[in-house]
Amino acid sequence: MKKSLWMSAGATALLSASVLAGCNLSAGAAQKVNITLWDIQTGQVQQVIKQMIDRFNQSHPDIHVQPQWFQNGPYKQKILIAMGAHNPPDIFMGWGGGILKSYIDAGDVYDLTSDINKDPQWKNRFLPSVMKPVTFNGHIYGVPYTGVQPVYFFYNKQLFQKYHVAIPKTWNQLLNAIKVFNKNGVIPITLGGKDLWPNLMYEEYLVDRIGGPEAFNAVLAGKKNAWSNPAFIKANTMIQQLVKMKAFEPGFSSVSYDNAASTSLLFTGRAAMELMGSWEFNTVYSNNKAMIDQGNLGWFPFPSVPGGKGNPNDIAGNPSGYYSISKASKNPQAAVTFLRDAVLTGQNVKDWINIGNVPPVKGIEKDLKQAKFGDFLTFNYDLVKNAPNFQMSWDQALSPAQAQELLTDLGKLFLLQMTPQQFSADMNKYIGK
Amino acid sequence: MQNTSAMNGQRWLMMVPAVLFFLVFALIPMLVAVYYSFLNWNGLSTPQWVGFANWQTVFASGEAWHAIRLTIEIMVLSWVMQTPLSLLIGVFLAGDQKYRAVYGVFYFTPLLFSSVAVGVTWSYILNPNFGLLDALLKATGLGTGNENWLGEPSTALIVVAAIISWQFIPFHSLLYHSGARQIPESLYEAARIDGAGPVRMFFSITLPQLKYTFITSTVLILTGSLTYFDLIYVLTGGGPGDATLILPMDMYKQAFLNENIGVGSVMAVILAVAGVALSILLLRLSRFNRMESQLEGM
Numbered sequence: 001m002k003k004s005l006w007m008s009a010g011a012t013a014l015l016s017a018s019v020l021a022g023c024n025l026s027a028g029a030a031q032k033v034n035i036t037l038w039d040i041q042t043g044q045v046q047q048v049i050k051q052m053i054d055r056f057n058q059s060h061p062d063i064h065v066q067p068q069w070f071q072n073g074p075y076k077q078k079i080l081i082a083m084g085a086h087n088p089p090d091i092f093m094g095w096g097g098g099i100l101k102s103y104i105d106a107g108d109v110y111d112l113t114s115d116i117n118k119d120p121q122w123k124n125r126f127l128p129s130v131m132k133p134v135t136f137n138g139h140i141y142g143v144p145y146t147g148v149q150p151v152y153f154f155y156n157k158q159l160f161q162k163y164h165v166a167i168p169k170t171w172n173q174l175l176n177a178i179k180v181f182n183k184n185g186v187i188p189i190t191l192g193g194k195d196l197w198p199n200l201m202y203e204e205y206l207v208d209r210i211g212g213p214e215a216f217n218a219v220l221a222g223k224k225n226a227w228s229n230p231a232f233i234k235a236n237t238m239i240q241q242l243v244k245m246k247a248f249e250p251g252f253s254s255v256s257y258d259n260a261a262s263t264s265l266l267f268t269g270r271a272a273m274e275l276m277g278s279w280e281f282n283t284v285y286s287n288n289k290a291m292i293d294q295g296n297l298g299w300f301p302f303p304s305v306p307g308g309k310g311n312p313n314d315i316a317g318n319p320s321g322y323y324s325i326s327k328a329s330k331n332p333q334a335a336v337t338f339l340r341d342a343v344l345t346g347q348n349v350k351d352w353i354n355i356g357n358v359p360p361v362k363g364i365e366k367d368l369k370q371a372k373f374g375d376f377l378t379f380n381y382d383l384v385k386n387a388p389n390f391q392m393s394w395d396q397a398l399s400p401a402q403a404q405e406l407l408t409d410l411g412k413l414f415l416l417q418m419t420p421q422q423f424s425a426d427m428n429k430y431i432g433k
Numbered sequence: 434m435q436n437t438s439a440m441n442g443q444r445w446l447m448m449v450p451a452v453l454f455f456l457v458f459a460l461i462p463m464l465v466a467v468y469y470s471f472l473n474w475n476g477l478s479t480p481q482w483v484g485f486a487n488w489q490t491v492f493a494s495g496e497a498w499h500a501i502r503l504t505i506e507i508m509v510l511s512w513v514m515q516t517p518l519s520l521l522i523g524v525f526l527a528g529d530q531k532y533r534a535v536y537g538v539f540y541f542t543p544l545l546f547s548s549v550a551v552g553v554t555w556s557y558i559l560n561p562n563f564g565l566l567d568a569l570l571k572a573t574g575l576g577t578g579n580e581n582w583l584g585e586p587s588t589a590l591i592v593v594a595a596i597i598s599w600q601f602i603p604f605h606s607l608l609y610h611s612g613a614r615q616i617p618e619s620l621y622e623a624a625r626i627d628g629a630g631p632v633r634m635f636f637s638i639t640l641p642q643l644k645y646t647f648i649t650s651t652v653l654i655l656t657g658s659l660t661y662f663d664l665i666y667v668l669t670g671g672g673p674g675d676a677t678l679i680l681p682m683d684m685y686k687q688a689f690l691n692e693n694i695g696v697g698s699v700m701a702v703i704l705a706v707a708g709v710a711l712s713i714l715l716l717r718l719s720r721f722n723r724m725e726s727q728l729e730g731m
Contacts, residue, residue: 077689084477102692106477194584194672251561253673254584265562400475401691412674415586 033334036089037067040075041321045146048351056342063334065091065342083108083326090329091338096133096142096322097397103324104141110325113139115336122340129390130319130360133397144320145343147357148384149277151201151317154284156291157298159186159272167300171209171238174303178247181272190271191248192257196407197395199414201275202242204316204391206235209305213314213389220397222432227424231309236413236420238305243414253415260287267291275302277317278380281356281373292373299379315383316391320360353377360384402430463705469698476694487695497700499675500683503590507679508658510594511601515654519602520647523609524639544603552667555596559583583669586676593668593677597661605650612646613639648719655715656708680704 041049046069053065068089070078076099082088083103094100103109116123126144134142160167163184168174178188192198207215211231218226242248249255249271255262257276260283265271267288274280284297291297304312323343325335342348344361352359353371358380368377384390395403409426412418418426470487474480491497526537543551558565559582570576582592616639624634662681665671671678671686678686680700688697 080476080692102475102477108477194670196670196672249562250579251581251584254556254559254561254581254589254669256556261560261562270562399692401693404686404690408672408675408678411672415673417586417674 031062033063033331035063035065035091035329035331035335035338037065037091037093037323037338038070038075038079038089039067039093040070040072041093041146042069044355045357048348048355048357049145051351052342052348055347056338060337060341063337065338086328088326088328090331090335091323091325093145093321093323094142095318095392095396097392098399098403099396100134100141100322100324101136102399104136108327109141110327110329110332110335111139112141112143112325112336112339115340116140116143119340125344125361127360127362127384129384129387132390133319133392134322134324142322142324143339143343144360145323146321146359147278147352148320148360148380148390149279149318150315150380150383150387150390151205151275151277152299152301152315152383153273153275154266154280155273155298155300156266156269156271157296159269160298165272167298168303170303171305175241175245177272178242178245182246187249187265187271188247189242189249189273189275190255190262190265191252191274192255192262193248193252193411193414194254194256195258196411197393198257198262198276199410200394200407201277201316202239203235203410204394205275205302206238206305207231208314208316208389208391209302209310209312210234210308212308212310213391214309216391216394216397219402219427219431224431225428226431227427232424232427233420236423239413240416240420243416253411263287267297278358281376299376301383311388313386314389314391315387317393318396319384319390319392358384399433401433402427405430463702466698466701466705469694470702472695472698474694475692477692483695487699490696491699491703496675496678496683500678500680500700501703503676503678504659504680506590507594507597507661508655510591511597511658512651512654514594514598515602515605516647516650518598519605519650520609520643522602523606524613524635524643526606526610527613540606541603543600544607546600548600548663549667551596551600552664555599556583556668559592584673586673589669589673589676593665596668597658597664600664601654601657605654608646608650608653609643612643616642644719648715652712652715655711659704659708659711 037053039046039049049067053067057064079088079092079094083106086108088108100109127148130144130148131140134140134144155167159165159181163180163186165177165180166173168177181188204216211229211234215226215229215231218229249262249265252262257263263274263276263280263283264287266274267284276283281292281297285292301312301315323339325332325339329335344352344359349359349361349364350367353364353367356371356373356377358368358377365378365381368374368381371377391397395407398406406427409418409423413420413423471482471484472480473483473486522540526533526540546554559567561567561579561581561584564582566582567576567578567580570580571578583589620638620642621634624638629637660681661679662685665677665679665682666685669677671682681704684697684700684704687693687700691697
C-alpha cells in the first residue's frame with residue numbers, strides 16, 4: 001500500500017517534470033509566441049476561420065495562434081467571467097457596441113487605433129459603416145472578421161405574382177400589400193415574436209426612417225427623455241397599426257424564429273414576407289432548397305417612410321463579428337500582427353465569398369458577381385456599401401439593462417398591452433443605466 | 434436508561450460530512466448572495482458597496498412585485514392542478530385492478546423527460562400555426578385553429594402551470610402510490626365488515642392515512658414552484674410581455690442579462706427565505722414534526 005503510493009507519487013513527479021521540460025524546450029527552440037483566440041462560429045464559417053489561422057501559423061513561424069470554440073449561449077457569460085478574473089484570451093470575438101464598451105470602460109481592451117493608423121492599407125481595407133460598432137470616441141477597439149448581416153425583407157415571389165403585388169418601395173405600398181394578402185387569406189408577414197429580437201428590427205428601421213440616426217444616438221448618449229422623441233412615438237404607432245391590421249400571423253407572440261418556426265410559414269407559402277437578417281437565406285436554403293433553386297425567394301430593402309428625416313439607404317442589422325485584443329494579453333503585438341496579416345486578407349476574403357458570405361472589405365464587386373448566388377451576395381454588398389448608416393442591433397448597442405427592458409417593453413407594445421406613450425415613459429427611466 | 438437524543442463525540446463526527454456539504458453548497462453560497470445583494474456590481478467592474486439600495490430598488494419597482502404575485506399565482510395553480518389528480522392516480526395505481534402496471538407505465542413517462550425536452554415538445558404542440566392541439570381542435574370543430582396558447586398574456590401562466598402539472602403529476606402520483614401501498618389491508622377489511630363502500634373507505638381510511646404523504650407532496654409542490662425556471666425559460670422566456678416572468682426568471686434576468694448581480698442577489702435571498710419559511714410554516718401547521726403514529730390502536 002505504502003509502496004504503491006510512493007511509486008505513483010514518483011510517477012507523477014516524473015511526468016510533470018517531463019511536461020515542464022517539454023514546454024521549456026519548445027519555447028526555447030523557436031521562441032514561439034502563443035496567442036489564444038476565443039470564437040463561437042460553427043460549421044462552414046468555423047472552417048474558413050480555421051483555414052485562415054492555419055495559413056497564418058505557417059507563414060509566421062514565430063507566432064502560433066490557437067483557437068478555442070465555444071457555444072454562442074454560454075460564451076457571453078464565459079468571456080464576462082474571464083474578463084472579470086483578468087484571465088482572458090489574447091483575442092476574443094464580439095459584436096461591438098454596448099457590451100464591448102463595458103469591457104473598454106473596465107480597462108480590459110487593447111486600443112488598436114495607433115496600429116491601424118500606421119498602416120494605411122489596413123485602415124482602408126474595410127467598408128466604413130462596419131467600423132462604427134468598434135469605434136468609441138474616435139478610438140478603434142476591434143476589426144471585423146466575418147460577413148455582413150444586414151436586415152431586410154425576404155418575400156415569396158410566387159405569392160407576390162399570384163396576387164399581382166409589386167415590391168413595396170414606400171410604407172403606404174407596404175400597407176396596401178398587407179391588405180391584399182389579408183383579403184386573399186395569406187398571412188402578410190411572419191414574425192418570430194416570441195424571441196423579441198425580430199420585433200426590434202421593425203423598431204430600428206422605422207425610427208431611423210422617421211427620425212434618422214440622431215433619435216437613437218441620443219438614447220445611446222444618455223440624453224434625458226431621449227425616448228420621448230416624436231420619432232419613437234410615431235414608429236411605435238405605426239407598429240401598432242401593423243398589429244391592428246393583422247399584418248402578422250395569428251399568435252405571433254408565441255412563435256419563435258428558432259427551428260425555422262416563423263420562416264416555415266414563408267417557405268411553405270402561407271406567409272408572403274419576413275423581415276430578417278441575411279442569414280434567412282441559409283435558413284430557407286437548409287429547409288426548402290427548392291424554393292431558392294427555383295428562384296422563388298426574393299428580397300427587398302425596408303421601404304421608405306415619406307416625410308421621414310432618415311436616409312432611405314440606411315440599414316440595420318449585425319454589421320459583422322469583430323476580433324478584439326484584451327489588454328491582459330502578454331503579446332499584444334503578435335495579436336496585432338495576426339489581425340493585420342490574416343483577418344480579411346487575400347485568400348480569406350475568397351473563402352468567405354465561396355461559402356456565400358459577404359466580407360465587409362472594399363473592391364470585391366467582381367468576385368461577388370461571379371460567385372454562386374451572386375445576385376444575392378451583390379444585393380447585400382451594395383446595401384452595406386451604399387448605407388450612410390449601418391445601425392447595429394440596438395440590443396447589442398445598449399447596455400444590458402436597457403436592452404432587456406427594451407425587448408420586454410417591445411413585446412408588450414406588439415401585444416398592444418402598452419401604448420407608444422407608456423413605452424417612451426418607461427424606457428426613459430432606464431436611460432444611462 | 435441512556436439518553437438517546439444527547440450528542441456525543443461519535444455523533445458529531447458522523448455529522449461532519451453532511452454538515453460540510455450543507456455549508457459548502459447551501460449556507461456559504463447563501464451568505465455570499467446576501468453579501469452580493471449589498472453591492473453594485475456587473476460582474477466586471479470593481480464592486481461597490483451600496484448598502485440597502487438594491488433592496489430599495491427591488492421593493493420600489495413594480496416589476497418585482499409583479500414577479501412575486503405571479504410566483505404566488507403559479508404556486509396556487511400548481512397545487513390546485515396537481516394535488517387532486519396525483520391523489521386519484523396514485524391511489525388508483527396502488528389498487529389491484531387488472532393492467533394497473535400498464536397504466537402506470539403511461540402515467541409515469543413524463544417523469545423520464547428533461548424539462549427542456551418537455552418545453553420544446555409542448556411549444557410544438559401548442560404552436561398557433563401548425564401545432565397539434567390547434568389542428569385537433571379545428572378538426573373536431575371545438576376551436577378556430579388559431580388559439581394562441583402561450584402568446585396570450587391573460588392565459589399564458591395558466592397554460593404554463595398546466596404543462597408543469599403534466600410534468601410533475603407522475604412524481605406526486607408515485608408518492609401517493611407508495612403511501613397508499615403502506616396502508617394495512619386490515620383497516621379496509623374491518624371497514625368492509627362494518628359495511629363501508631369504496632367511497633366511504635377512501636374518505637375515512639385512505640385519505641387520513643395519506644396525511645403525511647399529502648403534506649410532503651404539498652411542501653414539494655409549493656417550494657418547487659418557487660424555483661421553476663428551465664421549463665418556463667424554454668416555453669415563454671418570461672413572456673409574452675412579462676406575463677410569466679416569475680421570481681426565478683426575474684432573478685436570472687436581473688443578474689445575468691441586465692448584469693446587475695446585486696439586484697439578482699436580492700431576489701435570490703427573497704426566494705431562499707420564502708422557501709425555508711414556507712416549509713417551516715407547513716410543517717408546523719400540520720404538526721409533521723411531531724410525527725405521531727398513524728396506526729394508534731392497531
